[in-house]
Amino acid sequence: MSDVSFVRTEMLPEKAPPASEVGVIGWARHNLFSGWFNSALTIVSIAAIYYVLSGVFPWVFQSVWNADSLGECREIMKATWGSTHGHACWGVINDRWEQLLFGFYPSELYWRPIVSLILLLAALSPILFADRVSPKMLILTTAYPFLMVFLMWGGTIWGPLSAAFGFVIAYLIIKYATEAVGELFAMIAGVAVAVIWWLLLSGPIVEALSSAMPIGIEAVASRKFGGFMLAILLGVVAIGVSLPIGIVLALGRQSDLLIVKALCVGFIEFIRGVPLITLLFVASLLLNIFLPPGTNFDIILRVMIMMTLFSAAYMAEVIRGGLAALPRGQYEGADSLGLDYWQAQRLIIMPQALKISIPGIVSTFIGIFKDTTLVSIIGLFDVIGLASAIRADTAWNGIYWELFAFIAFLFFIVCFSMSRYSMYLERKLQTGHH
Amino acid sequence: MNKSVVFGALTVAGLAASAAAAGTMDDVKARGTLNCGVTTGLVGFAAPDANGEWNGFDVSVCRAVAAAVLGDASAVTFVPTTGKTRFTALASGEIDLLARNTTWTFSRDVDLKFTFVGVNYYDGQGFMVPKELGVSSAKDLDGATVCIQTGTTTELNLADFFRTNNISYEPVPIETNAEAQQQYLAGACDVYTTDASGLAATRASFEDPAGHALLPEIISKEPLGPLVRHGDNEWGDVVRWTLNAIITAEELGVTSANVAEIASSTDNPEIKRLLGSEGTLGEMLGLDAEWAKRAIMAGGNYGEIFAKNIGEETPIGLARGLNAQWTEGGLLYSPPFR
Numbered sequence: 194m195s196d197v198s199f200v201r202t203e204m205l206p207e208k209a210p211p212a213s214e215v216g217v218i219g220w221a222r223h224n225l226f227s228g229w230f231n232s233a234l235t236i237v238s239i240a241a242i243y244y245v246l247s248g249v250f251p252w253v254f255q256s257v258w259n260a261d262s263l264g265e266c267r268e269i270m271k272a273t274w275g276s277t278h279g280h281a282c283w284g285v286i287n288d289r290w291e292q293l294l295f296g297f298y299p300s301e302l303y304w305r306p307i308v309s310l311i312l313l314l315a316a317l318s319p320i321l322f323a324d325r326v327s328p329k330m331l332i333l334t335t336a337y338p339f340l341m342v343f344l345m346w347g348g349t350i351w352g353p354l355s356a357a358f359g360f361v362i363a364y365l366i367i368k369y370a371t372e373a374v375g376e377l378f379a380m381i382a383g384v385a386v387a388v389i390w391w392l393l394l395s396g397p398i399v400e401a402l403s404s405a406m407p408i409g410i411e412a413v414a415s416r417k418f419g420g421f422m423l424a425i426l427l428g429v430v431a432i433g434v435s436l437p438i439g440i441v442l443a444l445g446r447q448s449d450l451l452i453v454k455a456l457c458v459g460f461i462e463f464i465r466g467v468p469l470i471t472l473l474f475v476a477s478l479l480l481n482i483f484l485p486p487g488t489n490f491d492i493i494l495r496v497m498i499m500m501t502l503f504s505a506a507y508m509a510e511v512i513r514g515g516l517a518a519l520p521r522g523q524y525e526g527a528d529s530l531g532l533d534y535w536q537a538q539r540l541i542i543m544p545q546a547l548k549i550s551i552p553g554i555v556s557t558f559i560g561i562f563k564d565t566t567l568v569s570i571i572g573l574f575d576v577i578g579l580a581s582a583i584r585a586d587t588a589w590n591g592i593y594w595e596l597f598a599f600i601a602f603l604f605f606i607v608c609f610s611m612s613r614y615s616m617y618l619e620r621k622l623q624t625g626h627h
Numbered sequence: 628m629n630k631s632v633v634f635g636a637l638t639v640a641g642l643a644a645s646a647a648a649a650g651t652m653d654d655v656k657a658r659g660t661l662n663c664g665v666t667t668g669l670v671g672f673a674a675p676d677a678n679g680e681w682n683g684f685d686v687s688v689c690r691a692v693a694a695a696v697l698g699d700a701s702a703v704t705f706v707p708t709t710g711k712t713r714f715t716a717l718a719s720g721e722i723d724l725l726a727r728n729t730t731w732t733f734s735r736d737v738d739l740k741f742t743f744v745g746v747n748y749y750d751g752q753g754f755m756v757p758k759e760l761g762v763s764s765a766k767d768l769d770g771a772t773v774c775i776q777t778g779t780t781t782e783l784n785l786a787d788f789f790r791t792n793n794i795s796y797e798p799v800p801i802e803t804n805a806e807a808q809q810q811y812l813a814g815a816c817d818v819y820t821t822d823a824s825g826l827a828a829t830r831a832s833f834e835d836p837a838g839h840a841l842l843p844e845i846i847s848k849e850p851l852g853p854l855v856r857h858g859d860n861e862w863g864d865v866v867r868w869t870l871n872a873i874i875t876a877e878e879l880g881v882t883s884a885n886v887a888e889i890a891s892s893t894d895n896p897e898i899k900r901l902l903g904s905e906g907t908l909g910e911m912l913g914l915d916a917e918w919a920k921r922a923i924m925a926g927g928n929y930g931e932i933f934a935k936n937i938g939e940e941t942p943i944g945l946a947r948g949l950n951a952q953w954t955e956g957g958l959l960y961s962p963p964f965r
Contacts, residue, residue, distance in 0.1 A: 264942075267834060277834055288677055297679035416704065417679075477712055481719035572667055572707045582675050582707075584805050585668030587942050591832025593809055 252281050253598075260284030262588035285589050286599050292583070293599065296419015296574050302347075302411065306422050309344045312337060313429065321614065324621075338433075345426065348412035349403040355395045363387035415493040419574035421603050423493075427575075428562035428607075431500040435561070436554070438501070439508025444538065446513055457509070464506035470567055472499040477571040496568055504561040511557055515550035516542065548622045555615035559608045576600045651723050651855070651862035652696065652913060660702045663689035664722035667707040669804075670828035671937040671945075672728050681705045684936040685726040687926040688747055688853050688870060692724060695869045695918040700925035710779070714739055717856060724866055726853040728822075730780065740857040744867035747852050747929075749949040749958050751845035752784050753823035755830060758840050760817060765844040769794040774807050774816035776800075781821055784847040804829065822849055824937065824945055831942045865912055871961040872919040875901060876928035878952050878961065883927035886920055901964045908964060919964075929959065 212218060225235040255274065260266040266282035274280060286293070295303055316337035319330040339353040366383035374382070403409065418426065445457030464472075476495040484490055519542060527537035547554070569578030580596040583589050655661050665673040665685055673683040681689075686705070694700040706722050717725045718740070728750070729735070731743040756762050765788070775782050777800045789796050799816040801807045808829055811819040819826065823845060830836050853870065855863050876882070879898050881889055890902040899905035903916030912918065926932050930952075937945045951957025 263832065292675075292677060292679065297675070300678075414704075416706070474711070478715040478719075481715060481721055569667075570709060570711070572709045572712050574667070574707065578667055578707075581803065581805060582668035585666075585670050585674035586676060587670055587674075587828075587831075590670045590828060590942075591808060593805055 248279065252279050255279075256281035256283050258283045258287050261288065263590070263592050264588075281595050281598070282592060283595060285583065285592050285595055288589075289579075289583050290599075292420060293576055293579055293596075293603075294421050296423060296579065297417040298413060298419070298422065299411075299417065302413065305344045305347070305410075305413075309341050310425070312340060312344075321618075343410075345418075346413055346415070347410045349399065349407065349409040351399045351402040351406075351408070355399050355402075356391065359387040359390045359395065362390055415491050418493055420579055421576050421600075423568070423573065423575045424562070424565040424604075425607070426493075427497060427500055427565040427568070428558075430497045431504045431561050431565075432558050434501045435504035435508045435557075438505035439512055440543070442505060442509035443512035443516060446509065447516060461506045461509050464502055465510070469500070469503050469564055470570060472503055473567060473571050475499070492573070496571075496573065500561060500565065503564075504557060507557050507560075508554065511550050511553035512546060514553060515546035515548075518549050519545055548619075551615055551619055551622075555611055559611055562607065562611075563604060576603065651859045652865060655696055655723055659697065660704045661689060661693040661697065661724065662704050662706055662722045663692070664706050664708045664713055664716050664725040664727055665689065666727045667709055669728060669825070670832075671824070671941065671943045673705075673726075675705075682936070684748065684932060685728055685853075687932040687936065688726040689724065690925045691873055691922040692866055692869045694925035695872075695914060695922040696865060698921055700921075714741070717741065717854065720856075723862070724853055724855055728851040729854060731850045731852050731854075732780075735854075741854045742857055742860075742863045743852050743854045744863055745852050745870045746850040746958075747870060748824065748850075750822045750824050750849035750851055752781050752820060752847040752849065753826050753845050754842040755811070755819045755826045755839055756817060756842060758838050762840075762842065765842045765846070766792055766794065768796065768818060770796070771817040772797045772799050772815070774799045774801050774810050774819045776804070776807065776821060777802065780847070780849075785820055788844075788846040808832065824943075827945050828937075828943045831944060861913060865914065868912060869919070869922050872901060872922050872964070873927075873932065874929045874952075874959050874961040875964060876919075876923045877930040878954065878959075881923060881928060882931060883924050886923045890920060897964055 209215075210219075213222060226232040257266045257269045257273075257280065260269060260282060261284065263282060263285075266284050267277045270277045270280045270282075291300065291303070295306060298306060312333070315330065316334040318326045319328060319334055336357075339357045342356075343350060343353045363383040363386065366386055367379050370379035370382055373379075442457045442461055445453045446461065448454050448457070473496060476499045477492060480490065480495055523541060523545065524537070527541040532540065566575055566577045568575050569581070572578070574582060577600065580600065583596065584592060663686075665681065665683075668674045669683070669685075671683060672685045673681060675681050681703075689703045689705070690700040693703045706716060708716050708722070708725070708727060713725055713727055713729065714735075716722050725741075726747075728748065729743075730750075731746065735741055736743055754765050754768070756768075762768060768789075773785065773796050775785055775798050782798075785796070785798075796818075799810060801810055804821065804825060807819055807821070810816055811829075812833070819829070821829075823841065826841055830839050830841070833839060853866060855866055875897075876886075879895065879901070881898060881901070886902065889898060890904050893899060896905060900908055902920045903909050903918070907916075909916040909918045927935070933945075933947065933950065934940060937943045939946060947955075947957060949958045951959065953960040
């Protein structure tokens, strides 16, 4: 026997996979060019994307930032590129960005809305990131509504304090009277006393206090509110208040109590049956006429109330969807543990129902936030309203897309963040095993 | 839906108007500012600048009235109103005066219960076409596509004009002037029609204004003026005569520059009565003697206001035309101060 063997005696070392199967090329082969049809689609798509970007990029980046009027913009464009076509004139944003963000809010007081926004983020953090932020921050969250009103509108500090005091009264009465007269009566009494405080007592007391101890900051009239600040203000109030109201309405709609159910169904169906713009017209026109002449019912407050009611009705239906998706066994399980109605809702039903509803809730939030631009139709200067006011300036008459592009950019930041947050929350609350 | 709300609002407006009527001047004086309704932005007529200061032709009327009544041309709270909200804002008492290029019509005066105190701009509906279209008269526009703002009187005027001339057109409905500019420049319509002042302002914003022509036909009468609520004649008089004062000032050669010294130096008895160095006209209005002087100093006489905001020196470049003094072939004719 010779030493010649006809089979391998040792293993060959592993070779690197062929270049066509890994890395960028492999990925592209598998995902973009995996057949003649997909290859054709890829090429067409790339051509389409190139076509769009080749128009948009020069427009956005080969642009004029320093100009005081559209005419000046055009001169600079002609001098630089020889044509005015396909170049943006961001000079208008450079000139008016403060106005687009803050409206007519006095410029020396811009720090107040900015501080309000920072505090808003701080106040939201214990709710949005409950696992990472100390629950002590909830104190700020509770105080925030009053703090925000004080910062934004200014004036005497006693107004927001007295409004907060009403809530304190209601809370104390409910807490200590429950044992004496029962839950329902304590709740009714608490709310009644608070309403009496707000409507009758609070006004004269605030007046007396502010003349005795005039503590406050410069007041800013609602008329001066505008720009993106107004959108955020309306959006935050509508979102923040509509969620609790929506939960109550959704529960009321499923209630066995006839009157509660009828009221909730009536409210939801009425509000959902009417376009938002009609409600805004009611706020701005009809209320003006029905209220006695001389009453000064703040237009921004009226709009806030209407937008909140509107989004609350939608929110109620979204949450009802979550409630309906829960298996009947969850309700029965809660009952069998001996939990009462509110305990069952708080500990078993709502955590699950709200989790199911997150995408719907966030969609409603984003929707109502974008709907705030409708207020330009009733003459409030939100970003869209300001854009047309800026166009009415002789310097900027004729400018169009730049303003809309800037507004779209602002809205995209906020709406995209909300959307990403909701996806994060869904992942975090994922309890199934997939 | 929107319309029915507006109409509903207007029906009730009458009730509120009578309730809110009494003593507007006392309210204004007690409040210390004049609530003046303006547009949400119309080139040359009313627009906020980068600091939020309102400027424009209509705004000057507000400032003149504030100067006459309150002695301070900046004591004005400008309330931006849209075409839909303006009349309710006035009827409900939210504003004291509406200076928002509003056309004086029979039904607005009589049915909606407002008082137009005069005319500060005589406008009319015109047409703008690209020069390359080669059209020299609106009667050649048979079969043209026309950009037109919906829900305005311009839409009705247009229909009337084409019907009486027995020619056809195809409307391209648009919502705002800015949108109209884009559509027209993009060639979505052959013709753009709106008030002639608006056309001039729009054309001035084009890259190539010379490439577009305004046709000679003016197919409607649009007397634009400030208005107040029915039923408060004292307040109506104050606004009417403030407007007349700035018109008369131009006729008599009183300007914001010379008003201070002309009051003492002149021999013209009408100027003396106007500026309060003779007679008691101010007292009759319930104001002091120098009310008209302050109104003129606020923004100048009618000619100065016109030249500063919309005149030929501005980018808008409107000629005086019908808005010249009667002595110069225009329609401005203020009753005498006597």
